[in-house]
Amino acid sequence: DVKVTQSSRYLVKRTGEKVFLECVQDMDHENMFWYRQDPGLGLRLIYFSYDVKMKEKGDIPEGYSVSREKKERFSLILESASTNQTSMYLCAITVGRSGNTIYFGEGSWLTVV
Amino acid sequence: GENVEQHPSTLSVQEGDSAVIKCTYSDSASNYFPWYKQELGKGPQLIIDIRSNVGEKKDQRIAVTLNKTAKHFSLHITETQPEDSAVYFCAAGRNTGKLIFGQGTTLQVKP
Numbered sequence: 290d291v292k293v294t295q296s297s298r299y300l301v302k303r304t305g306e307k308v309f310l311e312c313v314q315d316m317d318h319e320n321m322f323w324y325r326q327d328p329g330l331g332l333r334l335i336y337f338s339y340d341v342k343m344k345e346k347g348d349i350p351e352g353y354s355v356s357r358e359k360k361e362r363f364s365l366i367l368e369s370a371s372t373n374q375t376s377m378y379l380c381a382i383t384v385g386r387s388g389n390t391i392y393f394g395e396g397s398w399l400t401v402v
Numbered sequence: 403g404e405n406v407e408q409h410p411s412t413l414s415v416q417e418g419d420s421a422v423i424k425c426t427y428s429d430s431a432s433n434y435f436p437w438y439k440q441e442l443g444k445g446p447q448l449i450i451d452i453r454s455n456v457g458e459k460k461d462q463r464i465a466v467t468l469n470k471t472a473k474h475f476s477l478h479i480t481e482t483q484p485e486d487s488a489v490y491f492c493a494a495g496r497n498t499g500k501l502i503f504g505q506g507t508t509l510q511v512k513p
Contacts, residue, residue, distance in 0.1 A: 293445075322500075329411070331491060331503040332446070347500070348403070379445055390436070391493075391501060393445035 291316060293394035295380050301400045308367040310397050312380030320383040321363035322347075322391070323355065325376045332379065338363055370401045404429040406494050408504025416512050421482050423507045425492035426474040432494040435468060435475045436501070440489045449490075450477070482511045 294313045302308050312321065322337040324347075334347030336355040344355050352374060356364040367374055380394040408425045415421050427435075433454035438446035452459045452466045452475065459466050463482075468475040475494075479486055489508050495501035 324503075329505055331406075331408070331505040332493075333503075334500060337500065390448065390451065392448065393438075395445045396443075 291382070291384055291392045293380055293382055293392055295378075295394040295397045297397050298395065299398045301402060302367075302370050304371060304401055306367075306370050306401075308370050308399065308401075310365040310367075310378050310380075310399070312363045312365070312394060313361055314363075314382045315361065316382075316384070317360060318382045318384060319360070321357065322381040322383075323353075323363070323365045324379045324381060324393075325349070326379055326396070327376050335365065335378075367399075370399075372401050375399060375401045404432075404502050406492060406502045406504045408492050408507060410507060411505065412508045412510070414510045414512060415482055417482060417484060419482055421477075421479045421486070421509055421511075423477045423490055423492065423509075424474060425476070425494070425504050426472075427494040427502070428473070429494065429496070429502070430473065431496055432502075434495050434501075435466070436493050437464075437466060437477050438491040438493070440491065440506075442488075446491055479509075482509075484511050484513050487511045 292315045323335045324332040338344045338357040354366045378397045381391045384390045406427045436451035439449045440446040463480045465478045489506045492504040493501040
């Protein structure tokens with residue numbers, strides 16, 4: 290089974306704090322993604338990475354950065370958290386030769402107060 | 403930019419009835435169309451997908467149809483059960499792993 294692990298399920302942070310969301314996969318997959326999910330907006334792509342030390346902006350990268358120092362770990366960083374970043378964050382990987390099939394982690398609920 | 407429109411946003415059916423959710427996409431180069439089911443407090447789970455070289459795919463009570471000319475695809479759930487209650491997302495994408503998601507449909511199956 291494909292396993293995508295987001296270690297922090299629920300976080301409450303203060304405005305201005307630096308926040309790290311970690312994602313780990315156990316199957317040596319190259320492609321990893323960070324999405325955020327908001328009611329009525331569906332899932333929106335923040336950043337993705339096709340390999341170690343590689344990163345590309347998604348549709349809504351503003352206010353976020355990422356780090357991929359090891360193949361199995363992809364971190365999402367909020368340099369200075371703001372209340373409009375309160376959301377559900379989902380990490381995902383792609384599986385398969387065509388690279389389409391996406392598998393998600395369980396999500397990290399972040400509240401910024 | 404590219405987008406995917408999903409309707410309806412909420413759907414309530416009686417147990418045993420069928421449920422249909424529809425999506426339209428704008429990127430004519432899209433060739434992969436998955437559907438995800440998300441239960442409360444969990445991440446989305448892939449339930450069925452279809453590629454552009456076929457028009458229909460079925461897996462037990464779930465089926466997906468694709469009309470590439472019209473750029474729309476649909477999820478059909480037959481003989482609905484209470485455990486089908488969840489949020490369903492459609493998505494469309496190319497062979498890059500990047501998907502554009504619909505806004506989601508909250509399905510409620512009433513016993």
